[in-house]
Structures are given as structure tokens and as C-alpha cells.
Amino acid sequence: MNKYIFAERMKNFQASDIAAILKVTADPEIISFAGGLPAPELFPIDEMKEVVAYVLEKHGTKALQYSTTEGHVPLREKIASRMNRKYQTRLESDNIMITTGSQQSLDLLAKMFIDDGDVILCESPTYLGALSAFNGYNPRYVEVETDADGMVPEALEEALKREKRAKAVYVIPDFQNPTGKTWTFERRRAFMEVINRYNIVVFEDNPYGELRFKGVVPPSLKSFDTKGQVVLLGTFSKIFCPGMRIAWLCAEGEIYEKFSYLKQAADLHSPTLSQYEIDTYMEMYDLDAHVGRIIDVYKERCGIMIEAMRAELPPSVSYTVPEGGLFTWVVLPENLSARDVLMTCIEKKVAFVPGGAFFPNGGHENTLRLNYSNMPPERIVQGIKLLGNAIKEHLR
Amino acid sequence: MNKYIFAERMKNFQASDIAAILKVTADPEIISFAGGLPAPELFPIDEMKEVVAYVLEKHGTKALQYSTTEGHVPLREKIASRMNRKYQTRLESDNIMITTGSQQSLDLLAKMFIDDGDVILCESPTYLGALSAFNGYNPRYVEVETDADGMVPEALEEALKREKRAKAVYVIPDFQNPTGKTWTFERRRAFMEVINRYNIVVFEDNPYGELRFKGVVPPSLKSFDTKGQVVLLGTFSKIFCPGMRIAWLCAEGEIYEKFSYLKQAADLHSPTLSQYEIDTYMEMYDLDAHVGRIIDVYKERCGIMIEAMRAELPPSVSYTVPEGGLFTWVVLPENLSARDVLMTCIEKKVAFVPGGAFFPNGGHENTLRLNYSNMPPERIVQGIKLLGNAIKEHLR
Incomplete structure (x- = not known):
């Protein structure tokens, strides 16, 4: 028996089946195109060591x-x-x-x-x-x-x-x-x-x-x-x-x-x-120069993903070719469900976010979002190949 | 002309006159008993330097x-x-x-x-x-x-x-x-x-x-x-x-x-x-040992504040004698307004929070809260003396 009563608004917050599925992306074996995570190898860790030592030395009592x-x-x-x-x-x-x-x-x-x-x-x-x-x-x-x-x-x-x-x-x-x-x-x-x-x-x-x-x-x-x-x-x-x-x-x-x-x-x-x-x-340091390094890496990864999609996805699948940012958007044939494709992909150790969740009033279950910033090139190529296979299996 | 309409709930958020008065406590000349700030001289800055260097070295990509x-x-x-x-x-x-x-x-x-x-x-x-x-x-x-x-x-x-x-x-x-x-x-x-x-x-x-x-x-x-x-x-x-x-x-x-x-x-x-x-x-490090050092300092400051209140506040003023924490609570004679006393104190470069604001349904304007953790002993003694003077002026 519950001994408390939640506010009405809590009806708007439900456990998401997608969230549950995507928890598997914590597995390092999974090729994840799901999150919007930056490439951690680009974090300026050595510079941060210097920065933090300086901040604590000069501004310690204020900064804490x-x-x-x-x-x-x-x-x-x-x-x-x-x-x-x-x-x-x-x-x-x-x-x-x-x-x-x-x-x-x-x-x-x-x-x-x-x-x-x-x-x-x-x-x-x-x-x-x-x-x-x-x-x-x-x-x-x-x-x-x-x-x-x-x-x-x-x-x-x-x-x-x-x-x-x-x-x-x-x-x-x-x-x-x-x-x-x-x-x-x-x-x-x-x-x-x-x-x-x-x-x-x-x-x-x-x-x-x-x-x-x-x-x-x-x-x-x-x-x-x-x-x-x-x-x-x-x-x-x-x-x-x-x-x-x-x-x-x-x-x-x-x-x-x-x-x-x-x-x-x-x-x-x-x-x-x-x-x-x-x-x-x-x-x-020069933040713009740092952003320049991020751009170089993401531009390369985006190009590799688009190239792989051209090679691996069936012609009935369309996608955006971004000029920046972290994501591309894929539209499957109308009768295909991206959730179903995701289930197959998870078995193949690939993950993405089904697109339906991005439409506040529902529908559009044949769409999906792919992130290219967080995976190295060889895993992008491999992951898109597996995604292509999964889509082809569902098209049959 | 406003080009937008706020939600109804925003009526509950108003600029506070006390907040405006207490902005003066940023002045380092002010003896402030107003906030609930820890003593910054106790922050473990040297230990933190070591900790942060270690975290960035060992866990940099995850920690950022x-x-x-x-x-x-x-x-x-x-x-x-x-x-x-x-x-x-x-x-x-x-x-x-x-x-x-x-x-x-x-x-x-x-x-x-x-x-x-x-x-x-x-x-x-x-x-x-x-x-x-x-x-x-x-x-x-x-x-x-x-x-x-x-x-x-x-x-x-x-x-x-x-x-x-x-x-x-x-x-x-x-x-x-x-x-x-x-x-x-x-x-x-x-x-x-x-x-x-x-x-x-x-x-x-x-x-x-x-x-x-x-x-x-x-x-x-x-x-x-x-x-x-x-x-x-x-x-x-x-x-x-x-x-x-x-x-x-x-x-x-x-x-x-x-x-x-x-x-x-x-x-x-x-x-x-x-x-x-x-x-x-x-x-x-040993967090309990660190807490022990904080306790030693606050206990001393609390004792000094209580002793100063005994000496400086008129007998018609009562206060709590805490066994820990950061605050003591002062009750003035019923006809005195702590807001009025605060105005006088600000002139004397002393600040505190009038107690009325702590009663959600109002009233109790003859109360005030004093913090003893953030000021060194000599400023506590001086501040309570000035507070005592201000109260005595208002009692006349």
C-alpha cells in the first residue's frame, strides 16, 4: 500500500521502454549511435590539469x-x-x-x-x-x-x-x-x-x-x-x-x-x-582552436557515416547529410518500425534512438536518429553495415 | 509592452526587499551574520589539488x-x-x-x-x-x-x-x-x-x-x-x-x-x-577528521557569539544556545521589528536575516537569525556589540 499520493503531473513521467533498451549501450561492446555524447578522446585533460591547479591556487576559497x-x-x-x-x-x-x-x-x-x-x-x-x-x-x-x-x-x-x-x-x-x-x-x-x-x-x-x-x-x-x-x-x-x-x-x-x-x-x-x-x-587557452579540433574529427566521422550509409542502406531508405552538429536522421520505408529494427540491431550489438520519440504527438515510427560523434571511424563503418543488414532483414 | 505572458505560478516569485538589503553583505567591510556560508579557510584546498590531479589522470575521459x-x-x-x-x-x-x-x-x-x-x-x-x-x-x-x-x-x-x-x-x-x-x-x-x-x-x-x-x-x-x-x-x-x-x-x-x-x-x-x-x-583522506576540524572551529565561534550575546544584548532579548549547526535564533521584545533593527545595523556595517521571512504565513517580525560559521572570532564579538547597540537604540 502506498502511503503517499503523487502530483497529477507525474502521469507525464513514465518509464520508457526505449530507455530500458538503451541501457544496454553502457556495454562497451555495443556500437552506439544512440546518445549525443562528445568524443571523450578530445577532452583537454592535460590543459584541465593545469587549469584546475591554477584555480585552486589562486581562487581556492572562492571557487569552493x-x-x-x-x-x-x-x-x-x-x-x-x-x-x-x-x-x-x-x-x-x-x-x-x-x-x-x-x-x-x-x-x-x-x-x-x-x-x-x-x-x-x-x-x-x-x-x-x-x-x-x-x-x-x-x-x-x-x-x-x-x-x-x-x-x-x-x-x-x-x-x-x-x-x-x-x-x-x-x-x-x-x-x-x-x-x-x-x-x-x-x-x-x-x-x-x-x-x-x-x-x-x-x-x-x-x-x-x-x-x-x-x-x-x-x-x-x-x-x-x-x-x-x-x-x-x-x-x-x-x-x-x-x-x-x-x-x-x-x-x-x-x-x-x-x-x-x-x-x-x-x-x-x-x-x-x-x-x-x-x-x-x-x-x-584558445577555445576556438579546441573547437576547431572537434570539428575536424566530427566532420571526418560524419563523412564516414554518410559514405557507409550510401554503401550499406537500401535505396528505399533516406537520410539527411548534415553540415555540422552530431546527428543524421534516417527515414525508413513507411511500413517499417524503427523499434523493431532496433531490437534486431541490439542483437547485432548496434544501437540508435527510434525517431518516434521525437514527435510529441506520436507517429513517424519509421524514423531513427544516428549520432556520429562518439564512435571511432572503424566502428562507424561496422555499425552502419550491421544496421543496413538489420534493415534489409526487416524489408524481406 | 510585454510580448509574452508568464505562468500563474510566477506570482509566487517576487523581488525581496530583504534580498536587496542583504546584497550589501557582499561588501567585505560588513560583518555578516546573514548567510549560511561555511568558513572558507577550512576548505581542504591542498588536498583538493592532489585529488583533482589524480581524478583527471586516472578518470579524465569519464569525469568530464x-x-x-x-x-x-x-x-x-x-x-x-x-x-x-x-x-x-x-x-x-x-x-x-x-x-x-x-x-x-x-x-x-x-x-x-x-x-x-x-x-x-x-x-x-x-x-x-x-x-x-x-x-x-x-x-x-x-x-x-x-x-x-x-x-x-x-x-x-x-x-x-x-x-x-x-x-x-x-x-x-x-x-x-x-x-x-x-x-x-x-x-x-x-x-x-x-x-x-x-x-x-x-x-x-x-x-x-x-x-x-x-x-x-x-x-x-x-x-x-x-x-x-x-x-x-x-x-x-x-x-x-x-x-x-x-x-x-x-x-x-x-x-x-x-x-x-x-x-x-x-x-x-x-x-x-x-x-x-x-x-x-x-x-x-578522512572526511570524518575534516568534519572534526570544522566542528572545532564552529563550536568555538558559537561559544564566542553566545558569550557576546550574554554580555551585549538587553535582558528582554532571548536566543537559542545551539549544540551544533550554523545558526542561533534571536527573539526581540514583541514591539520591535527586526527589519528596522537591520536597517540600523546595516549603517553600522552588520547584517543578519530578519526572522519573519522564515514563517510561511507571515508574522513574528520581532525575530532574527544569526550565523556564526562564516566570521572570525574578533568580528563576531564586534558584530554582536554593534547589534546590541542597535537593539538598545530601538528599545529607547
């Missing part, structure tokens, strides 16, 4: 103590100028708040805006982890048509007109998770023109934008924002080390202020020591 | 990578056996979840149990930071009579009978924040006898229990728990370093499982590097 909710000011200054340089924003340190991973920003932004039954508009498909953050606040999801160029502005406008309870739009315009697609410049401009006409806030999630293999980084949605409607999220997880759990949010005015209340209530502040470490790393 | 939501298994094992030894629990590593500070546990436990208008029962007064975590879920607070021995069981039973929407009881039985009081053994037993008869969960918050100056550590409420109704919270913030943001939750079964969903949605997991560091510290 409680600190302010908003975060370490020198780090916030560096982030603001970096964002302005890369994404054409006009941010100051007072617009930057340090968060415990971008996951925390997603959770607290939903807490700030979403009452039971409010609508979140999103790309279709969209990031699974964002949905699990938002689910705690009982939103309804409206998937907005998204093509190869990004969210379709006419579809967005139509949804905003129709959905009186629309509160927020959640988008990942750069190397989207799960599809790997990037919005064009023209689509960004058109999106923001629509947004400007409505009482709505935009959560622009950009964990992968810097990991661009070719071409130029397009301006952020935030760079078109004249009314403080866009909250832009960035993170060190993909360009430095995810285990430090340091990310940031860019916002103005009342949103920034209210976010700090929520963050204080959620975890007081993000780890002080991690903040000092990243700040010191950025002073002692 | 994403990790499991529940936390680093060796650390969870150490915590379980430590809790069993100190607090007479019967926990295993599977009952321990690593959290980003205990603040995160408070936030996510409220998220797990509280629907709009549900009742949280608490001591009177209780911890301010817990209230701000709970406020995001719109609870109603029922303050239960609490005397020098702890929560009064008859008052608890009466409240549980009356309040049909009671969902949770939040208590700090060891060196309570803000009063510094510790529940007696008999009260713990009687409390749990009442709890056993109701469908209710208990959040037992214990950040200070190890910081005992004399006598024996009483058994935790959790040690009397036979039905999984008690969730026990512990933290490294007061016995090691708060800047690492590593704490833990002890729970069983469905509560543990649901907490892991919520934690994953909130920040994926707590910092991997911090977890490896604390685990390695506990292997390389």
Missing part, C-alpha cells in the same frame, strides 16, 4: 564556496562577447545567466511560461529532452511543419492564429536535434517577422551551432530580436566538456530577472568550481 | 563526460554506508541519488507531490530556501506548533486530521534552520508514530546533523521509517565544499524512480567531475 545565482561575472563577460562574435547578437554580461546544463534552462523556461494546457509550438520532429523538461508543466504540443529549410513561416502564422493559448515556440535552428538540419537565413528572418506580430516567447536552443563543417554560421534568431522575445540557450557541453554541467541562457529584462528567482529555487547556483575552471581555460 | 542521472556508483556506496553509520539508517547505494545541492531535492520533491493548493506541513519557523523551492508548485502552508523539543506530535496529528489535502511534512530535526534547535529522541519516535497512520510523505532535511559540538547524534526520522514514507536529504555543502553543488537524496521504490525522471528532466545529472572529486577525496 557558494556563489551568486547569475554566475561568475568574468565567465559571463566572455560568453557575451563570444556570442556577439559568433551569432551577431548584442549581449552584455548582464544578459547571460549560467545554468546547470541547457536542460535546466528548458525546465525553468517552461516553469516560467507554461500553465496547464498552454501550447508550445515546436518543430516536427524536435528534441526529446526538451519535451521531457516541458512535460512537468502539462503543455499541449503543436508541431509546426518543418522542411529542409527550417520551420515554415506560413504554418507558424496559421498555428499562432489558431492556438489562442500558444505561449512559446521551441526551436533548434542550427544542426537540429534530431534531424541535423539548419535553417536558412531567409527562414530565420521570416520566422522572426511572424514572431514580432504575436505575444509569444521563443526558446532558441543552440548547443551545436559552432560545430560547423563548412560554410558560414548564420545569424541567430536572437540577432533579429528587437523586443526581448527570444531567449537563446548555449552550452559548453558540446564544445568543451559535458561533465561539468555548465551552460548559459541569454535574455533581457523581466525574463532574466524571473529566471534568476527560479534558478535560485532550483539549485541556488551552478557549480562555482566548474565556472572558474572554464573561465580560466578560456584565459589560458 | 555525461554520466548517469542517479550519480557515480562508488560515491553513492560511500554515502549509503556513511548514512547508516551516522544516522542508523539501512540504506544501499540504490537508495541514494546524487543531486545538485539539496535545493534541487526540495524543488523536485515538491514537483513530485504538490498539486495547486495541496498542503505542506512544516515547523514554525522553517527554512526560507525550502519555501522558495516549494512556492513554484502553489502549495498552502500549515505551520505546526514546534517547541524546544521539536514538532509537537499532538499538533501534527490535529493538523493531519483537519487538512484533507495534506501531502507532505517538511522538517529539519537536526540543528534546525533558522532556530538551531534539535528534536529529542522521544519526539522523533512520536512524530513517526503519527506519520505511520497517515498517507503522507516526510521530507527530512539534514544539512547540519554532523556538525554536533557535544552529545550523541540522534537517529534520523528515516531510521524509524518502515514504509518508505521518509525521504532523507544530505549534502556535502556544510561538511566539505558548497561550491561543488553535490548533495544526495535517500529514498526507496517509486519515489526514487520518479525522482530520477524529474532529475533527468531538470539537469540530466549533477556534475560528473565534482562527483569523482568527492569520491576520490573520501578514498584518499
